[in-house]
Amino acid sequence: MRDLSLMTWKEIKEVDKKGSVVFVVMAPIEEHGWCLPLATDVIEGENWSRGAMKLIEEKSKILCYYLPTFPIAAASVNAFYGSVHFSMKTTFEVAYEILDSVRHMGFENIVIIASHADPDHQIAVIKAVRRINRKHGICAIAPMGSIFEGTGVEPAEDVKELEKRYGNDFHAGWVETSSMLDIDDNNVRSGFENLPDSDITDKDMISKRKQLAAMGDYGHIGMPRFATKVIGHKLNQNCIESICEAVINFYNRSGYEKYDDYFLFKILPLHIGFLKSFGKVKRG
Numbered sequence: 001m002r003d004l005s006l007m008t009w010k011e012i013k014e015v016d017k018k019g020s021v022v023f024v025v026m027a028p029i030e031e032h033g034w035c036l037p038l039a040t041d042v043i044e045g046e047n048w049s050r051g052a053m054k055l056i057e058e059k060s061k062i063l064c065y066y067l068p069t070f071p072i073a074a075a076s077v078n079a080f081y082g083s084v085h086f087s088m089k090t091t092f093e094v095a096y097e098i099l100d101s102v103r104h105m106g107f108e109n110i111v112i113i114a115s116h117a118d119p120d121h122q123i124a125v126i127k128a129v130r131r132i133n134r135k136h137g138i139c140a141i142a143p144m145g146s147i148f149e150g151t152g153v154e155p156a157e158d159v160k161e162l163e164k165r166y167g168n169d170f171h172a173g174w175v176e177t178s179s180m181l182d183i184d185d186n187n188v189r190s191g192f193e194n195l196p197d198s199d200i201t202d203k204d205m206i207s208k209r210k211q212l213a214a215m216g217d218y219g220h221i222g223m224p225r226f227a228t229k230v231i232g233h234k235l236n237q238n239c240i241e242s243i244c245e246a247v248i249n250f251y252n253r254s255g256y257e258k259y260d261d262y263f264l265f266k267i268l269p270l271h272i273g274f275l276k277s278f279g280k281v282k283r284g
């Protein structure tokens, strides 16, 4: 794998575009409770991309390239202290400009890793992918939305059991704390075992008011106390293997469609953030 930004334009011109894939991470600088840093989603996205690129190069002849992470993302709740969010429209436009630039270099396979599960972000990025695919023919995919919805490689039994019992873990809970413990536990502050649960149903997640209420004085939505490094390794590995499958299938233009099928994209009211009056980032 190679960082495109450390190459010269002449070197990039020589690259076998048909034989390669370009990865781009788009994720927010965003509060993640008392024990995780603002860059949590960026760190996760970079870890999953690197892991997937390594696996793809081991398993296939595909060459992997990547750009530096773009810390640009949309989110439905902007009022909590410490976040740098963008509107859905800005996120869509930035994603589209990145795709258009990379396509213009001649690359025919571009993967956006939108490592931030918020539907506002997923929809903005997927809309940009659909637009570039209409303009140039199929050349891009953003598989994280469908992976977050459960598409991909089957998780381990103990992970499935935890998901069944403590599934309402949406932000900086056991899922993300575990993932970060596995990547580098220096990034996780002590005391996550003592944080209170903030229980909220997936239905209530539609309401910004209820999300903010669940965050309380902490910022997390979920149950950080169940986090372990062992579970984190399984979660990260599962994500890496799912991305690898999505990308190899996309490269072959066969069997990738399920990774291009984000269920929530079809819910029209979730596109309301693209309207000017509804789409402003309200910081307080």
Ligand SMILES: [Zn+2]
Pocket (backbone or CB within 6 Å): 032, 040, 041, 116, 171, 172, 176
């Ligand atoms: Zn996150």
